[in-house]
Amino acid sequence: MSEFKMTTLEEMEAATARLLETGEKVGADAWQLRVKRQTPHCKFGEQGICCRICSMGPCRITPKAPRGICGCDAHGIVGRNYLKFTAGGAATHSDHGREICHTLYVSSADGCYKVKDPEKLIRIAKEWGIETEGKDIYDLAHEVAETGLMEYGKPFGTQRFLKRAPESQQKLWEENELAPHAIDREISRSLHMTHMGCSSLPEALVKQSLRAGLSDGWGGSMMGTEFSDVLFGTPKPVDTEANLGVMVAENVNIVVHGHDPSLSEMICEYADDPEMIAYAKEMGAKGITVSGVCCTSNEVAMRRGIPMAGNFLQQENVVLTGACEAIVVDVQCIFPALGPLSKCFHTKFVTTSPIAQMPDSEFVRFSAETAAENAKAIVKMAIENFKNRKPELVHIPDMKQKATVGYSVEAIVKVLDGVTNSQVDETGTTKPLLDCITSGVIRGAVAMVGCNNPKIRPDYAHIELMKKCIENDIIIIASGCSAQAAAKAGLMDKAAKDLCGAGLKRVCELADIPPVLHMGSCVDISRMMVLAATLAKDAGLHISQLPVVGCAPEWMSEKAVSIGNYVIATGIDTFLGVDPYVAGSDQMAQLLTEGTRQWCEAAFTVETDIEKLVDLMIARIEEKRAALGI
Ligand code: BF8
Ligand code: SF4
Numbered sequence: 001m002s003e004f005k006m007t008t009l010e011e012m013e014a015a016t017a018r019l020l021e022t023g024e025k026v027g028a029d030a031w032q033l034r035v036k037r038q039t040p041h042c043k044f045g046e047q048g049i050c051c052r053i054c055s056m057g058p059c060r061i062t063p064k065a066p067r068g069i070c071g072c073d074a075h076g077i078v079g080r081n082y083l084k085f086t087a088g089g090a091a092t093h094s095d096h097g098r099e100i101c102h103t104l105y106v107s108s109a110d111g112c113y114k115v116k117d118p119e120k121l122i123r124i125a126k127e128w129g130i131e132t133e134g135k136d137i138y139d140l141a142h143e144v145a146e147t148g149l150m151e152y153g154k155p156f157g158t159q160r161f162l163k164r165a166p167e168s169q170q171k172l173w174e175e176n177e178l179a180p181h182a183i184d185r186e187i188s189r190s191l192h193m194t195h196m197g198c199s200s201l202p203e204a205l206v207k208q209s210l211r212a213g214l215s216d217g218w219g220g221s222m223m224g225t226e227f228s229d230v231l232f233g234t235p236k237p238v239d240t241e242a243n244l245g246v247m248v249a250e251n252v253n254i255v256v257h258g259h260d261p262s263l264s265e266m267i268c269e270y271a272d273d274p275e276m277i278a279y280a281k282e283m284g285a286k287g288i289t290v291s292g293v294c295c296t297s298n299e300v301a302m303r304r305g306i307p308m309a310g311n312f313l314q315q316e317n318v319v320l321t322g323a324c325e326a327i328v329v330d331v332q333c334i335f336p337a338l339g340p341l342s343k344c345f346h347t348k349f350v351t352t353s354p355i356a357q358m359p360d361s362e363f364v365r366f367s368a369e370t371a372a373e374n375a376k377a378i379v380k381m382a383i384e385n386f387k388n389r390k391p392e393l394v395h396i397p398d399m400k401q402k403a404t405v406g407y408s409v410e411a412i413v414k415v416l417d418g419v420t421n422s423q424v425d426e427t428g429t430t431k432p433l434l435d436c437i438t439s440g441v442i443r444g445a446v447a448m449v450g451c452n453n454p455k456i457r458p459d460y461a462h463i464e465l466m467k468k469c470i471e472n473d474i475i476i477i478a479s480g481c482s483a484q485a486a487a488k489a490g491l492m493d494k495a496a497k498d499l500c501g502a503g504l505k506r507v508c509e510l511a512d513i514p515p516v517l518h519m520g521s522c523v524d525i526s527r528m529m530v531l532a533a534t535l536a537k538d539a540g541l542h543i544s545q546l547p548v549v550g551c552a553p554e555w556m557s558e559k560a561v562s563i564g565n566y567v568i569a570t571g572i573d574t575f576l577g578v579d580p581y582v583a584g585s586d587q588m589a590q591l592l593t594e595g596t597r598q599w600c601e602a603a604f605t606v607e608t609d610i611e612k613l614v615d616l617m618i619a620r621i622e623e624k625r626a627a628l629g630i
Contacts, residue, residue: 076200094220213565
């Protein structure tokens with residue numbers, strides 16, 4: 001009776017091929033072509049054994065030249081490169097978090113940014129020991145924002161949110177000197193350690209990678225998530241759609257891309273404004289459609305049901321439809337290719353952040369103080385560009401899937417608690433979820449995260465891994481571009497329950513959820529940390545004992561490495577489908593795949609064969625169950 005049908009990878013690839021034909025007609029470049037020109041990649045780079053941190057080099061390690069000019073060996077060079085990679089990611093996520101703190105700081109009752117979830121604000125204020133009694137909500141917001149901003153540079157103490165972890169994990173962090181101090185300090189310390197003539201001891205470099213990662217996951221990212229919820233609302237389940245077919249040929253199409261909801265929320269506001277819709281009609285369109293790419297898409301999908309046009313390696317496709325009036329970006333994961341590509345079409349490529357400035361773009365400097373006028377100007381620019389479309393180039397693939405998204409920790413607890421407990425209170429408990437896991441109805445959970453990477457057939461690993469997990473009664477929580485891969489394929493349609501094993505299928509039916517739960521953007525992996533911490537505390541276990549693993553099968557960015565570090569540092573084994581440039585040092589590889597267990601009870605598994613990767617994950621989950629005797 002169910003008419004559910006997944007969109008296959010072959011169908012998605014055929015749609016891309018058709019779009020690339022348009023690209024060829026107009027002389028556009030494409031990542032598929034650039035990959036060919038860039039391969040084979042440099043072997044030294046791939047193995048992490050090239051060093052250029054001082055001008056005596058660059059030095060490359062070979063059997064004949066086992067040390068750089070300063071005497072550093074392969075282990076030191078790989079270790080330093082790994083730490084730099086991590087620090088880059090931690091800085092990026094955390095600076096996003098800082099921007100959100102600033103947005104909270106300028107929130108006001110009559111301004112563009114308001115407090116949509118005052119309860120959450122009060123909860124965090126209490127958690128941080130800030131007096132809430134009798135205070136105006138905006139005074140409180142500013143105080144909490146300022147306290148959050150101090151987390152970046154405070155001279156003493158460790159991150160406030162670490163207290164959310166179970167005692168056992170906090171103890172490990174303290175004993176092994178992993179507890180992060182001020183966020184900026186951890187990033188500076190990382191760059192200090194990797195300077196010429198500082199650390200070359202792999203243990204020290206890996207420990208600092210874990211600590212810098214933790215300053216992201218339990219610091220900058222966690223504030224980014226929490227304060228985004230305070231400002232824009234804590235996500236609740238909402239229906240939306242995913243894949244390029246969400247763009248509407250008759251409408252002005254605005255695509256938001258990047259990460260910070262401060263921009264995308266405002267664009268959505270103005271695209272909904274009757275005055276703007278009337279203007280679009282005046283310009284010959286039927287209306288305005290906003291859709292998203294990358295994490296910004298996850299943010300506005302989770303809170304507003306804005307449809308998702310695609311993930312990382314689909315960003316050029318959006319322009320190739322010929323129907324994109326403006327692709328509006330802020331920071332991170334934006335291809336500089338969008339500049340020249342947009343010039344082959346009528347599309348306006350609008351950059352907005354001083355952090356991400358690119359050639360061939362229209363720069364509209366966006367700031368929290370002038371958000372309304374900036375957003376209005378951008379929406380107007382898109383509308384006025386509608387008339388410049390070249391109809392002969394317009395082709396939107398007729399391809400989209402239904403998805404239910406918006407599973408914050410609060411929402412997950414609530415829907416699952418609702419199944420067994422008819423008198424649901426506002427918050428609910430994790431007991432029903434724990435019962436499902438203990439009884440084996442659900443065998444465990446995989447946190448699927450991360451990007452696309454041309455080294456893996458795009459979306460293949462995400463989709464295949466998720467399918468096999470849910471078949472085996474393993475529930476998936478997903479974020480970032482992994483979540484979008486799932487949504488495009490149809491795995492976030494509640495009807496996808498039919499692909500599950502009997503246990504998970506029953507849970508999906510009772511709780512009315514899809515088997516793959518959308519938990520948000522990449523900064524929202526902090527939500528997953530809170531969920532794991534809560535489950536462990538409620539079960540009286542260490543996090544590492546839970547039958548839960550992390551997986552980034554197609555990762556590519558520095559942020560993903562930072563995430564990997566904090567996920568293992570939180571006690572969750574993490575499976576990678578792409579090697580983080582450490583193959584050149586057996587000592588580094590050993591530390592990351594086994595050695596870190598002594599400090600945080602978890603480690604990485606790297607396996608580029610995707611079929612093997614999923615089997616290893618399932619085996620690990622079953623091992624953890626067996627160890628608990630469940
Ligand atoms: O932070 S998953 S490609 S969009 S890095 Fe980027 Fe990777 Fe996508 Fe969001 Ni996350
Ligand atoms: Fe070469 Fe050492 Fe300088 Fe690196 S730090 S470039 S290994 S001399």
